Amino acid sequence: MEYVIEMLNIRKEFGNFVANDNITLQVKKGEIHALLGENGAGKSTLMNVLFGLYQPEQGEIRVNGKPEKISNPNIANGLGIGMVHQHFMLIDKFTVTENIILGKEITSGGRIDLKKAEKVVRDISERYGLAVDPKAKISDISVGMQQRVEILKTLYRGAEILIFDEPTAVLTPQEIEELMQIMKTLIKEGKSIILITHKLKEIMEVADRCTVIRKGKGIGTVNISETNPNELANLMVGREVVFKTEKKPSNPKQEVLEVKDLVVKDARGVTVVNGLDLTVRAGEIVGIAGIDGNGQSEFIEAITGLRKAEKGSIKVNSKELFGLTPRKITESGVGHIPQDRHKHGLVLNYPLAENMVLQTYYKKPFSKNGILNFNEINKKARSLITEFDVRTPSEYALARALSGGNQQKAIIGREVDRNPDLLIAAQPTRGLDVGAIEYIHKRLIEQRDHGKAVLLVSFELDEIMNVSDRIAVIYEGKIVAVLNPKETTEQELGLLMAGSSRKEAGEETHV
Numbered sequence: 001m002e003y004v005i006e007m008l009n010i011r012k013e014f015g016n017f018v019a020n021d022n023i024t025l026q027v028k029k030g031e032i033h034a035l036l037g038e039n040g041a042g043k044s045t046l047m048n049v050l051f052g053l054y055q056p057e058q059g060e061i062r063v064n065g066k067p068e069k070i071s072n073p074n075i076a077n078g079l080g081i082g083m084v085h086q087h088f089m090l091i092d093k094f095t096v097t098e099n100i101i102l103g104k105e106i107t108s109g110g111r112i113d114l115k116k117a118e119k120v121v122r123d124i125s126e127r128y129g130l131a132v133d134p135k136a137k138i139s140d141i142s143v144g145m146q147q148r149v150e151i152l153k154t155l156y157r158g159a160e161i162l163i164f165d166e167p168t169a170v171l172t173p174q175e176i177e178e179l180m181q182i183m184k185t186l187i188k189e190g191k192s193i194i195l196i197t198h199k200l201k202e203i204m205e206v207a208d209r210c211t212v213i214r215k216g217k218g219i220g221t222v223n224i225s226e227t228n229p230n231e232l233a234n235l236m237v238g239r240e241v242v243f244k245t246e247k248k249p250s251n252p253k254q255e256v257l258e259v260k261d262l263v264v265k266d267a268r269g270v271t272v273v274n275g276l277d278l279t280v281r282a283g284e285i286v287g288i289a290g291i292d293g294n295g296q297s298e299f300i301e302a303i304t305g306l307r308k309a310e311k312g313s314i315k316v317n318s319k320e321l322f323g324l325t326p327r328k329i330t331e332s333g334v335g336h337i338p339q340d341r342h343k344h345g346l347v348l349n350y351p352l353a354e355n356m357v358l359q360t361y362y363k364k365p366f367s368k369n370g371i372l373n374f375n376e377i378n379k380k381a382r383s384l385i386t387e388f389d390v391r392t393p394s395e396y397a398l399a400r401a402l403s404g405g406n407q408q409k410a411i412i413g414r415e416v417d418r419n420p421d422l423l424i425a426a427q428p429t430r431g432l433d434v435g436a437i438e439y440i441h442k443r444l445i446e447q448r449d450h451g452k453a454v455l456l457v458s459f460e461l462d463e464i465m466n467v468s469d470r471i472a473v474i475y476e477g478k479i480v481a482v483l484n485p486k487e488t489t490e491q492e493l494g495l496l497m498a499g500s501s502r503k504e505a506g507e508e509t510h511v
């Protein structure tokens, strides 16, 4: 059997904590090999070992059958291993080509030959079906495009084995479809791929085999043609997972959030929220469905005070919040699970405990006469860690050291625990494993059943359909339809999101 990569009995420790415990991963040439496991199971750690970012305490790595010591990423590159990280590492002010050749420039007569480099980039991009504009600046292109640049960067360096760490977590459904095609083309051209994703649908669609790890230990490898999503979920979590969230009908009461004629500009000064009206009542979950870039991010930023709105009214419990600071807004009963957890959710270099009181540290019992009470702060953190199953060595660990999904669980715990009247959840389950998604959905519904208003923004139509009591479709900065999830379909939603009128999209529905 020809394996391009063999990781045999790998052990990686962080202090007393064993992140990889005797894991074996064998990748065949020309296959897409999925790596599946709960948040914190040790997937990224294992890939960082392969890419030379971490040194294992035990185990052996073989590339094309030959034992290798991969002590840094340059050596990994030299062996034909490339990695596309979840957080891109591109320079905004540089062009696509400049980013791709960075550190491995094409020169003629001692100077960088951009013309020649652009041609090389164009050739690779055509060969693998990765359409990009070699001259475009990174700051001007979409996230999906930026990811293509990261892929091209690895191909330009001669990668034969590509590692993708949760590549679809930041993409829209359309971009995900394109990436799946790109991966298939890469395989046809003889590359091998290791794919980390929490989306079982994606694994079923593109992968040949899947290795499952649970709490740092290898559970086994299965052929995708002989398995199904339920079995994969069970292997990963070690119990049955329910994919559909059970909930009682909603019992909406008074209006909590009332937005009227809101206008918001984006960072470039373009009006992206354009006369938006929306109401969310106590005891209901309103889901916002829309294609990325239709104003949903700026809308949420305006409500939470992270972005200044131009005009309109934002009332919570009849109190006008327009123009208030984020802290005032928080104190008025608004909780926020932000879309970008690194920018707005956590201070990565603070311990987890301090992150759990980011909005409340100056209040009792966490602070008294201006002095922080760390006993109380740590106690609060420990109780949230237990309740929300945040997998971390302790409350003292830096937020940075938590796995992506566990960072997200920590933020959700903190926001839900503050018990706000209005809870805004923006892409709350992004990067979470199926078990954690199930749990988060239950908690959102529980908030609703306690009479709170919940505003959910998500690109996952499944999630919008399953969790919401009403669905508001956003298009070009306006709410163009409000639907009852029981009386609509993903098809109808898709059409409305793309700008079709309600009549074209299907039957009129009443909510």
Ligand SMILES: Nc1ncnc2c1ncn2[C@@H]1O[C@H](COP(=O)(O)OP(=O)(O)OP(=O)(O)O)[C@@H](O)[C@H]1O
Residues within 6 Å of the ligand: 014, 017, 019, 037, 038, 039, 040, 041, 042, 043, 044, 045, 046, 391, 392, 393, 401, 402, 403, 404, 405, 406, 431
């Ligand atoms: N640099 C580090 N220092 C200490 N602990 C770490 C470090 N990196 C990872 N860990 C711990 O190792 C465990 C595995 O983390 P890893 O990032 O590999 O998980 P993962 O499977 O990729 O999860 P996710 O799906 O959430 O991304 C986690 O419990 C994490 O807290």
Ligand SMILES: [Mg+2]
Residues within 6 Å of the ligand: 043, 044, 045, 403, 404
């Ligand atoms: Mg990870």
